[in-house]
Amino acid sequence: MKLRLFFFFFLILGFLSFSQTTPDRFIVHKVKKKETLYSLSKIYNISIETIKEYNPLIDKIGLKRKMKLQIPIFKNKPSIEDKPVLVNYKRHVVKPKETKWRLAYEYGLKISELEKINPEIVSGLKIGQQILLPSGKDTVINNFQNELNYYQVKSNENLSLISQKIGISTDSIIAYNPILINSLPEEETILKIPSQFNGNFDVKDGLLYERISLKDSFFSNNYLQLVCFLPFKMREIEFDSVEKTNTKLSRRNLHTISADFYFGMEMAKEFCDSLGIKTKIKVIDTQNDLSVINEKISSVNWNGINAIIGPLIPKNFDFFSKNRRISDIPIISPLSTKEIDGDKNVFQSVSPLKRLRKVMMNYIKNEIDSTQNLVIITDSINFKIAKEFKKLSTKSHFVESEKGGFVIPELIDSLLVDSLKNQVIFESQDLGLAANVTSLLNSQVGKERDVQLFSSLRTAIYDNVNISRKHLGNIKFTYLNDNFPRETNERKKFKDRFLNKYGDYPSKESYRAYDVTLDVILRLAYQNKIFSDKIEETNHIENKFKYLPDDGGGYSNFGYYILQNRDYEIIEIKK
Numbered sequence: 001m002k003l004r005l006f007f008f009f010f011l012i013l014g015f016l017s018f019s020q021t022t023p024d025r026f027i028v029h030k031v032k033k034k035e036t037l038y039s040l041s042k043i044y045n046i047s048i049e050t051i052k053e054y055n056p057l058i059d060k061i062g063l064k065r066k067m068k069l070q071i072p073i074f075k076n077k078p079s080i081e082d083k084p085v086l087v088n089y090k091r092h093v094v095k096p097k098e099t100k101w102r103l104a105y106e107y108g109l110k111i112s113e114l115e116k117i118n119p120e121i122v123s124g125l126k127i128g129q130q131i132l133l134p135s136g137k138d139t140v141i142n143n144f145q146n147e148l149n150y151y152q153v154k155s156n157e158n159l160s161l162i163s164q165k166i167g168i169s170t171d172s173i174i175a176y177n178p179i180l181i182n183s184l185p186e187e188e189t190i191l192k193i194p195s196q197f198n199g200n201f202d203v204k205d206g207l208l209y210e211r212i213s214l215k216d217s218f219f220s221n222n223y224l225q226l227v228c229f230l231p232f233k234m235r236e237i238e239f240d241s242v243e244k245t246n247t248k249l250s251r252r253n254l255h256t257i258s259a260d261f262y263f264g265m266e267m268a269k270e271f272c273d274s275l276g277i278k279t280k281i282k283v284i285d286t287q288n289d290l291s292v293i294n295e296k297i298s299s300v301n302w303n304g305i306n307a308i309i310g311p312l313i314p315k316n317f318d319f320f321s322k323n324r325r326i327s328d329i330p331i332i333s334p335l336s337t338k339e340i341d342g343d344k345n346v347f348q349s350v351s352p353l354k355r356l357r358k359v360m361m362n363y364i365k366n367e368i369d370s371t372q373n374l375v376i377i378t379d380s381i382n383f384k385i386a387k388e389f390k391k392l393s394t395k396s397h398f399v400e401s402e403k404g405g406f407v408i409p410e411l412i413d414s415l416l417v418d419s420l421k422n423q424v425i426f427e428s429q430d431l432g433l434a435a436n437v438t439s440l441l442n443s444q445v446g447k448e449r450d451v452q453l454f455s456s457l458r459t460a461i462y463d464n465v466n467i468s469r470k471h472l473g474n475i476k477f478t479y480l481n482d483n484f485p486r487e488t489n490e491r492k493k494f495k496d497r498f499l500n501k502y503g504d505y506p507s508k509e510s511y512r513a514y515d516v517t518l519d520v521i522l523r524l525a526y527q528n529k530i531f532s533d534k535i536e537e538t539n540h541i542e543n544k545f546k547y548l549p550d551d552g553g554g555y556s557n558f559g560y561y562i563l564q565n566r567d568y569e570i571i572e573i574k575k
Contacts, residue, residue: 023072101150167198229310264513342553
């Protein structure tokens with residue numbers, strides 16, 4: 001009797017246990033390319049062991065493409081996210097310079113899969129953060145990895161199309177991604193990409209983001225009216241008649257800021273006309289006089305005006321932008337590097353020097369390797385800023401310039417070493433000191449001594465003839481700038497058209513006016529507004545535009561270039 005009761009009790013326990021693990025139903029899954037047991041376990045919220053249990057063929061031949069799997073679906077089964085199986089996961093501490101894209105690639109995951117396991121990383125990774133990763137595989141982090149970017153494959157993209165977009169050969173892509181030898185890239189697949197490429201992309205946290213081309217977009221607004229305020233001290237000009245405009249301006253000095261700016265605007269208008277965007281631009285002379293500006297505000301009919309460019313002078317701009325009559329019209333400050341008063345309709349198209357310097361300081365801090373040899377050179381004026389960099393390494397050397405505006409050659413020679421990469425931060429806007437330091441550092445460069453120069457603020461002193469461009473190239477001078485005057489085909493065409501039309505080469509104000517005006521027109525034609533979540537960043541002849549809400553109100557341009565001198569060339573560091 002006791003034996004019967006025991007057997008019955010055993011049966012009941014077995015039944016209960018079986019009922020708790022019996023699938024409610026099955027579905028058939030056809031294995032796709034690059035799918036793994038791990039990715040399938042995440043999709044269906046079951047363990048890898050469970051998939052193998054109901055598909056014993058996997059243990060014999062492995063997971064194959066087009067294999068049909070029986071996937072069990074359980075009722076009221078706790079998710080594996082709620083109770084991670086330690087056998088399948090390991091904890092990983094995020095290291096410096098690690099990104100989601102790198103980890104996803106190393107572990108054969110899609111970003112969506114990685115974020116499903118670790119929902120807290122959707123907004124980004126933090127150094128020291130603990131996340132879950134599949135066990136049984138270690139990441140390979142080395143110097144080569146640090147020079148890589150990553151690209152996430154879009155829908156219906158093949159290898160040839162990716163190659164054309166990024167601007168590198170298919171062979172190069174395959175060399176970095178050997179898995180592509182026998183398979184095609186699938187949507188959301190992460191690919192390794194070399195740090196140097198030619199495509200129209202920006203890089204954020206190691207991932208390539210494609211820049212939108214407004215020139216190739218569909219325009220919702222094909223007729224625009226702009227007003228521009230310039231300190232000409234001449235009568236009001238209408239852009240409707242190019243011939244009349246040229247007659248008036250031919251009597252002026254083409255090298256004045258206002259005239260050069262005007263020419264650049266006219267060139268932008270002509271280009272937009274060729275795209276089918278009819279643009280009327282009224283140019284008003286401010287005479288650099290607040291009373292004149294005030295008078296014009298009252299006399300101009302602002303109905304139908306899509307945007308206002310200027311005034312150029314910061315104090316005049318601040319005065320103008322506060323008038324209630326134009327409070328709903330976007331107003332663009334085109335040239336000023338000084339901070340202007342912000343408001344809901346105010347756009348500062350040039351990043352203030354203070355902000356650019358702060359951005360570059362953060363970049364330098366991220367790039368400086370504490371294992372390398374760090375030398376900081378400064379003058380007394382920039383002493384406080386230079387001191388911030390001293391904290392980057394306990395092995396750093398701090399050098400303050402002598403009273404005569406120079407540093408002692410023997411001292412620099414003693415601080416630079418052959419065994420390590422020498423990273424030098426120079427903080428000064430003194431031309432004499434800059435010429436002295438760049439020349440000294442150049443003399444130290446050799447087969448066994450590597451030197452790289454950084455500065456948090458590049459000013460016009462580096463364009464002076466007393467500072468050798470060859471020297472800057474040898475020491476790989478790295479800096480941040482709000483414009484990049486590279487000789488592209490677009491720039492060459494603009495220069496040739498400008499020369500044919502006006503008999504002289506464009507000035508920096510002409511290039512700036514062209515880019516600012518073109519950008520404003522294209523943004524308005526595309527979506528009838530300048531700031532838009534759909535327009536991340538635009539890039540024209542020399543300037544980037546990435547408008548973001550500013551802390552002080554209004555919008556500021558957060559577009560900039562990280563540049564580096566190499567030999568006689570200047571290249572963009574796409575990081």
